[in-house]
Amino acid sequence: MSQPSMLLAAEESGHAIGEASGWFLENAWLIPVIPAVAFFLILFFGKKLPRGGSEFGLAAMLGSLVIAAGATWQWISSTTSHYDEAGNYEVEPVIREIVWWQSGPYEFGLGQHIDGLAIMALLLVAFISTLVQLYSTEYVNGDRRYTHYFAALTLFSSGMLAMVLAPDMVQLILGWEIMGLCSFMLIGHWWEEQANSKAALKAFFTVRVGDMGLLVGTAMLLAIFGTLQISEINALAAAGEFDSQNMLMWTAVALFIACIGKSGQFPLHTWLPDAMAGPTPVSSLLHSSTMVVAGVFLVARIYPVFHVGLDINAAGQSVNLIAAIGGITLLVAAALAFVQNDIKKVLAYSTVSQLGYMMMGLGVGAWTGAVFHIFTHAFFKCCLFLAAGSISHTAAHHSFDMKKDMGGIWKKMPVTFGAWMVSTAALMGIPFTAGFFSKDEIIDSAKHFEYTWFYYAGIIGAFMTAAYMTRATYLTFFGKPRGAAAHYMGVEHDTHGEVHEHSAHPDEAEHADGHIPDHTVDAHDDHGHDDDHAHDGHATHGRPLPFAPFDSPWKITAPLIILAALAVGAGYLNAPALKIYWFEHQTESSIGLPIDHGDDHGGEETEEPHGDEEALVVSEVAAGANGPFASAAEGGDHSYEPSGPYAVPAPPVFTWANAAPGLILVALGILVSWFASLAVFARRKNPFSPFVGLTTRSRPIGALHSFLVNKLYLDHLYEKVIVRAVAHPIAKAAYWFNQNVIDGIVNTVGTVTRRLGGWVYRNIDQRVVDGAVNASGTAASESGHALQPVQSGKVNQYGALLFGAAGIGAILLIILNG
Amino acid sequence: MYAFNFLLLSAALFSFGIYGVIARKNAVMVLMSIELILNSVNLNLVAFALMNNSIDGHVFALFVIAIAAAEVGVGLAMVLMIYRNRRSIALDELSEMKG
């Protein structure tokens, strides 16, 4: 299959397409190479160095960051200078490849494909990796596998960076799988505990199941387009240069399965919460901000395949696979986040939920919104995780249990608290934080492009996000210090408080503990530290007052501050509310599809005459479009813009009115949850209040008290109606379903496969296949045994045999020759 | 049809010989049976020599007679030998080796 290269055609036509150039852009391939080299240096020399190899890691990440920043700067200058009359920033991607492997007609490249999307991801990954490494030097200090930790972390960054600048699907897979490996290594970092190694295995398997889709999907891409070069795939898909729409659809489905696995989408999301068994910086880097968005990134990277294959934005389409999975994921995960006691698990489910947003965004055609959400989410979610780690590290004795070991620490940890609050606001989507701009665009697009169900899913999700984050915030920072936090705060810890609470309130007790049947990630990070000096030896933290420091050391807080700042600031790169479209313009050429500015209902323009039969119509359109395209390409007057029948609709124009319902729900969520938290947790945490004691002893008085204390009206509304009647059972059911059915299926698949293996081995292999082999041997030997009596030793019988055979032979031969 | 009678006779001799070899347990009897077979061959050869009117058959028969004599010499020696060792010339006792 020889396809006309879109890029070639575009290059010839020349106009309106700028040349991006510059040393950094040309040499962006160094960005993943530096950490890769550093990985080997750490591996071989790390242990001999005073800082255990972390200096290599940090230096490498800084180096990558510098190049990434340089490349970003050069990219921006290129795009800005090529802003064309039509309003597009069309800049040709910088593609440099060497032949990685050749095979007959195919050559597969290794190198770089730099465009807006790649630049964004490169900068993001390099930046966050740098921060996380900095943070880690403190966080895992003294760990017995400190060097290995940094090696794996550095390798991860290399893999991720290699993936994002992949010019070719194969390189993408390379990065993708290296990330999986590092994920495995880092989740199982403390593998002495079986729970950790199990979590690591589970993560790897689950993702690997999805990866089947990636492998097969890639093969399908090769079948359809005859190339695996991403730019060519995008161009060909966008131009309708393929034989079968149906095949493309299945290709998209196959590839999307990989994304489901990698990005923790429903129903393969169960590995992600378990993955919290790893050290917190790992969770913040891999399992929230970078690796898990790889799936989303893949969809965005070859968006034309998905867009065309799944008919996204086709007229009348109200649901598609990507949007549906994204929507389901975001709701389910948000509900699950609600019942977690482990702060990291709350954040893990929150991550899943946000990934659902991104997927939904891509599913409804809001490419820019989704990509921008990758960008912003990375900052605030990373920040949240690091904050959680900071709390655990400094204040909570390496525990992550919000109910047992936290509470009331905001005063002692102002920096952490501040960072957390800013990031939480961003996560909730409070206006003028980064999360607001990105999430709102997704929700707005869903409505605007008539994916109504997903609009509702989006705003309900926003409500839920606000609610669970409020709960988590309350439990962590407010109320009375408990457990390790009390120790840290110097407050005398009422060790019987929780027990008392539990016995007094069975409902709540159930709520608190009953839903966490697996204690796999009851993770206390201190496994990783040498017991002898995990606490006493660290003079800097972990001591009771008055020696307890004011917040965490700078290596932890500095990243927090930076990330928190970005959790707000990053949003202003693309703030439709403020008419800022800068990010959009930088990246839009990466979509691979033309943007339909004329009509908001993308694709409708071309498809209108064909009515509403979707797939059929599109394929007809595709078929019809082939001719003109081909001739245009040959004629050389073809330009990038009208390059096919498919187009992505431009993002909707922001209006506050559209954003309002979401915002109202967010506000409502915060309020409801805040008061509910106060009611559920604070009141009972406060043994000084006689009223509370009263309510626990006597219902009527308690009720009266509730009414008397005005604010508790809402508490009860929340507790009785929402929590007990609605949210609690639903969340409970959802969690039960999650743990027993979905996770059960995942685990059962493993068990069954293993059993099947055993069965096949014992019965088929050993009995049938090998049995046949051995039986043939036995048969030969037995037939020998059977023949032995013939050799009787008696001459007469020998003679009889001799002549008998001769006679019979002669007779038969006479007959034969007769 | 002249030769046919000889052939029939010879076939009969041959059959007797075969029977003797198969059925007799006494080594000497078996030897004699073999002699029968050889003589049936001689008869054949001579008959065919007449029939074909060539001398080859006669010559062949002479060779057979000479060799048969040698064989019988060897055979009798062997019978004597086993008789000395076993005090018996019953062939069915000679089955030390089998299988």
Place this chain on the structure above:
Amino acid sequence: MIATLLAQAAEWTRPDIDWHGIAPELVLVVGINLVLLIDLWIDQSKKWMIASLTGFIMLGALVPVVTLAVVGDDVRSMFFDRYVVDDYALILKALFLLVGYLIVLMSQTELEEGGYYQGEYYVMLLVSVLGMVAMASSRDLVSIFVSLELLSIPAYMMAAWRKRDVKSNEAGVKYYLLGVFASGVLLYGMSYLYGTTGSTKLTEIGTALADTEGSLLAMQVIAVAFVIVGFGFKVSAVPFHTWAPDTYQGAPLPVTAFLSVGSKAAGFVGLMSLLFVGLYAADGVYEPFIFVLAALTMTVGNVLALRQTNIVRMLAYSSVSQGGFILMPLAVIASGDAAESALKAVVIYLLIYALSNLGAFAVVMAVSRKTKSGEISSFGGLIQYSPGLGVLMTIFVASLTGIPPLGIWIAKLASFRALIDAATGIAYTLAIIAAINTVISAAYYMKVLREIWMRPVPDGDTSEIVVPQPIWAALGICTVGTIVLGLFPGLVMRFADLPDLTGALGG
């Protein structure tokens, strides 16, 4: 009276005898007499000289064979084409003489230590070898028969050489009775053949049979079948093999080696001469018959060998099964282009098989000198205390298994090739059967190797085996032959590459 006789004598022209051509036979005849005479006069303590003398006679007979081969321009034919010396005959004569020499080497110590009748033994051996050498040139029913008996009768006696040993007696008697019985059957077949074709000369028989154009008389069918049975006995083809295991086991080891190689080879030579020259046109008879025989022989030989615990008996069955492989190409000589490749296959197989099998027997002899046992298990741990013998046995057994580049692989290859050249369904079937049988045979061969390499020494006695010089010499010849012929089969295949046998004799 005398005058007429003289006149007649003057008229009678002596058949043109090519003295050079029959020089090998003459050397042997002279040698036989020499040994007989010397044996009469020589002192008992100097009997060992007889052995050396016999060895020299064998080698001496080999000299004219070599000179014939070197001169070897054309076919030498005597007695009106009844006795022919061609390349085919020469290579086989060389084989028989070599085998004879090796047997002498192997017998020497055995006989000296056993105190057997040395002089007579070597005479018998020489006579038997003479029979074989004559067989290679015989192209007439009479001479074939005489050669056969010449090689057989001494062999009967040699089998029973240990005359106080009941097993040896039994071996001799069984061999003798069945041998003579088979000769009877063979002769009966020959007589019919002569009767229906009118000649004892193979070329004329061939012509006569070819004239029938495939529609053979029943008598001719019987004749061909019986002739094959007779030789089938000699080559111990199943179901005419029954004597072989018993005789091999009971006879003295050198004799067993001689029977399993020399006598068998001679049987094949006779059979080949008959088939290629005389019976060629009767393919409707011998092809199916030999097909069945070959298939049965290798299969039955193999599966019975699987059960054996006695090494000699196992080698006997192995020899039966190898006979099946040798027989195999003869089943297709009239199909396709197989004739020539079949001839080549059999000749090369006989040669290499002789070397490998004799080698194996030589090792067995050497080992049994120490272990005094014929059980396979007595080989346990041989490689530990006598690595030289262990490796040599490995080479011979591997060769018998058919593993390149050791000897017999090329022979098997040649046999397969003949079958493939035939390109008939039957030939392919036989090839498949043979292929499977190769595997079965490997099973019991490997059993020997397993004992040698992998099992502990049964009685814990790890003193090295003292191998007499003559046996070393025999082993050396066998080893070199096995390896060299495996690598460069062209050295001997050239001789088997003959249209002579069939072409020059109009077969």
Place this chain on the structure above:
Amino acid sequence: MDPFKNNELLTIGTFLPLVGVVIMMFISAAEEQLHKMIAIVTAGATLVVGIITLLQYDYDASGQLQFVVNEEWISVINSNYNIGLDGISLPLYFLSMVVTFLVALYTYDNMPDAGSPKMFLMLMLILQVGMAGSFIAQDLILFFVFFEIVLLPMYFMIGVWGGEDRQYASLKFFLYTMFGSALMLVAFLAIYYNTGAESFAFQHLYEAGAGIGRNTQIWIFTGMFIGFAVKVPMFPFHTWLPDAHTQAPTQGSVILAAILLKLGTYGFVRIALPMLPQGAEAWAPVIAVLAVIGIIYGALGCLAQTDMKRLIAFSSVAHMGFVMLGISTLTVTGINAALFGMVAHGLITGMLFFIAGSVKHRYHTLEISRLSGMLIQVPKLGWLLGFSAMASLGLPGLAGFWGEFPALLASWNPNDAILGDQLELYRVLTVIAALGTVLAAAYLLWLYQRTAFGNPSPEFMPEAPAARSLSAAANDEHHDHHAADDIHDVTPLEWIAWTPFLVAIVVFGVYPQLMFEIMDPAVVELVNVIEAGVG
């Protein structure tokens, strides 16, 4: 190209080990160290010849045979001593030299318990002759000879120096392989006859083979198929492999995995496909189905194992399934993948067997349930196991990936000129085969989790159980103090023997073009032959 280069190099490289064998033959078995040194020097010298070959090889003409020698050998059957090297052979030829050298090196310190290094090393050198020769032979009969030479040495290696059930395993290996090669020989002769009995030379048969009638081709292919499939081994002819691998000494397992199994797949690529294109066409779907069954079946078999070595052995069935799947596509990509997969599997599984051998050496058991916490007791060995497991499950960036992934690519896109009507079948098979990658991850990581992770089981604690706390285990340096028993970490010699494997796995994984570049032109030629033969 000077004549010396062309004529002698391959012959020297192939037969040089025999010089060592001859020298060793005349030295008393008691001189064990001397024998080891001779073997190492011989294998090293062979490797040097191999390196010279690599240097002299003309990489721009990788599609053509180089260093060709064509001397008369067995003239009566027109079989010549015809050798040569092209891009398909070169990697395997060289690999065999490297592996033998490293294994010899490894033997210096790790002689199997049965002792007698003289015999052991002689056999190993003979084995090397057979392996190297198989890859350079350009004549069917010559190939067959080399192919069979490896049989006996391997039989003895397993049977004498193997594990407890070694005699059964070795016999099974031997008989099974004999069975295959006997049929294969028949098939070779059938090709020869059907092409006019002119020559056994590969080049001749490439041209002439296509002229054989379709049905005949299919029959002949059947014979070859069985012969090669046993060697590969493909389902359902694989049952000798787990036994042989499990019982073989480490050296035997490594050689078996690294080179011997490749003889089968190499045979398919070099002989069966191009000589019998129509037979290949008919058989390809069957091979593909069996290959995929092998992938899944091997993986399931692995999941059932309780013995580490047996598990690795079974994994070979799965991996060779990928190789065969690649071959069965009859595409350049597929065959490239197969060739790459052969080398990769050789390196990776060889490495895994080395590790298993070392584990056995230290723990005296390979029961997975008894091993635990290797990362604490023998951390470096544990990491190496992890590395090899990752490579084995096909992680990109390591060599194993380049055998699997392109095979999948190819099987989704089988040669449409030849297998156009089998597209659906192949695509279904691709998906199932992809499932095999997941299962591969499952059994390997499960193995890894059970053996390497966790805390060491008390029975292997040198001190009183539980005396070794985590704190003691915290520093790797401390481990050496407990070397009272056999449990110690990787020795320097092991590092020397293994490093080339590890480096190669990474280097070829990162930059596969190093090998694809060599193989591709030759494979293109090959596929042209096939396509021409079918079309």
